[in-house]
Ligand SMILES: Nc1ncnc2c1ncn2[C@@H]1O[C@H](COP(=O)(O)OP(=O)(O)O)[C@@H](O)[C@H]1O
């Protein structure tokens with residue numbers, strides 16, 4: 307589904323290489339986890355896939371269902387089914403959360419040539435999904451993420467994912483800043499979306515999220531590369547011994 | 558001090574084609590206004606409050622021509638039950654207007670009431686304008702008092718069931734229109750005054766509003782969207798004890814707009830809010846010049862101005878809060894912000910505070926910025942195309958000004974219009 311080959315990325319503004327040949331394939335129906343020390347390039351990978359400006363791809367490809375996504379606008383990638391749950395969701399005061407979500411859902415539908423979701427159906431759906439994530443009506447009315455706590459922001463990301471029903475979900479440290487209960491809610495939200503047609507790339511710094519979202523494959527990223535891949539046991543190894551051993555072992 | 562000859566010549570050239578109405582009680586005020594004008598002269602580019610806005614097209618003898626705007630939208634404020642008074646190129650249109658009758662107010666036209674022997678408006682016409690030249694002269698307002706032949710005189714004695722809506726149509730490409738309105742809100746009375754439309758190729762409009770103790774005046778104005786129209790407007794308001802004045806203007810298009818607002822808070826616990834939202838694209842110059850005087854204790858004033866500018870458009874804000882000695886517990890707030898959508902556009906701001914009392918809370922701020930790239934990316938990453946995402950952020954930026962309108966339905970209407978206008982531009 308998502309195929310990343312030999313991806314090299316540098317900063318646009320300066321001569322600093324961040325990704326140095328990432329190879330990664332996420333199959334439909336699978337959950338891949340990416341772990342790695344701070345600064346290893348995990349967020350950069352997620353931003354480059356989502357289409358954020360400021361990065362330059364110097365080599366390599368990334369395709370979604372065989373289609374090159376690196377040449378697409380961010381909104382086209384979203385309409386093609388790519389979703390990024392941000393490590394740092396952006397606060398947008400003055401834009402109602404609900405209005406924002408309805409605009410997003412319908413913009414994607416329009417781009418795909420599908421019928422727009424009417425407001426009754428939208429309201430019904432969002433209320434149900436929000437309830438599952440313990441997001442109250444008040445939060446839906448407020449400005450997008452504005453004044454939200456860290457945990458509320460992360461739950462709001464998952465709500466957006468649930469409403470947009472993307473086929474390829476990238477979650478960038480969605481667990482950071484969450485207490486155990488909130489993490490369980492988030493994990494439940496993700497697990498509910500797991501199905502045969504959907505792929506997940508779950509970026510995390512700690513193993514604990516992977517107790518709740520059990521991955522099929524775990525990758526270790528260091529220095530802008532995937533240095534090791536394995537099963538869920540790899541995450542446990544990291545938990546026990548830290549990254550140093552693995553990074554040293556492959557160096 | 559006599560004006561230098563070139564300034565006098567310029568003034569003579571300006572008024573050569575104008576004739577002072579031969580009416581009754583306003584005549585003395587007109588003469589006095591002309592005398593004031595002869596002392597202050599027309600605005601020049603070196604005058605303190607005209608450095609950011611070129612006065613030439615507003616002071617030249619003939620109005621520069623302005624093409625008519627093809628407008629296929631529903632008329633502004635159409636959804637509201639209101640008493641409509643229509644002026645076309647500054648001339649009253651009886652056929653298009655409603656009967657000037659509404660419970661709780663008395664409405665007359667200046668042109669008709671001016672021949673009466675005695676009239677309440679005698680104590681208002683030209684009076685607030687005359688007080689409004691300190692510390693800086695406002696010659697275009699004096700010009701208006703001297704020569705405006707029509708306008709409405711509204712005395713509010715109760716709480717009318719609907720707003721009074723002044724509609725300004727523009728049908729002649731070369732029209733030069735002057736209207737002068739007086740609004741007297743009696744103690745405890747309340748009125749909403751709406752204004753909309755381009756009015757003329759060049760429009761000079763004055764409102765003098767006297768709001769007695771406990772009175773309320775809401776003013777919402779949508780300036781016409783004819784690209785080439787020009788307007789110089791003045792609102793002079795004097796507020797009594799515990800009275801409220803809230804004024805909001807939306808300006809979209811128009812090659813030249815200068816809106817001046819002069820407010821005196823004369824009684825304790827008065828509340829004055831002035832706000833504006835403007836969207837300018839290309840050949841567009843919009844100026845808000847606001848002067849608020851706190852002359853009594855425990856009054857509150859707010860100025861909230863938001864300007865969205867692109868393709869070389871210019872926005873100006875000059876706002877001053879003057880707190881007089883003894884006006885303790887003054888609460889003054891002023892914010893002016895611009896959203897510059899490209900590097901060709903500019904925002905010029907001159908925020909000022911002058912305070913002669915020690916126990917006051919006054920703050921002012923002015924910022925200029927471009928679209929928040931992080932927010933834009935966030936919206937796009939959710940599938941919202943760039944143009945639409947930019948509009949969403951633009952509307953959010955303007956929202957703080959629009960929210961100053963107290964009536965939520967009116968505010969919602971303005972927001973919906975702004976949304977549609979932005980979408981239109983996107984094509
Ligand atoms: N826009 C940027 N400007 C400067 N440095 C950046 C930028 N984006 C990423 N980097 C640098 O690239 C490296 C990888 O960062 P990031 O992708 O955020 O890592 P991770 O998410 O794994 O912690 C870090 O050294 C970081 O400082």
Ligand SMILES: [Mg+2]
Pocket residue numbers: 348349350393478479
């Ligand atoms: Mg990161």
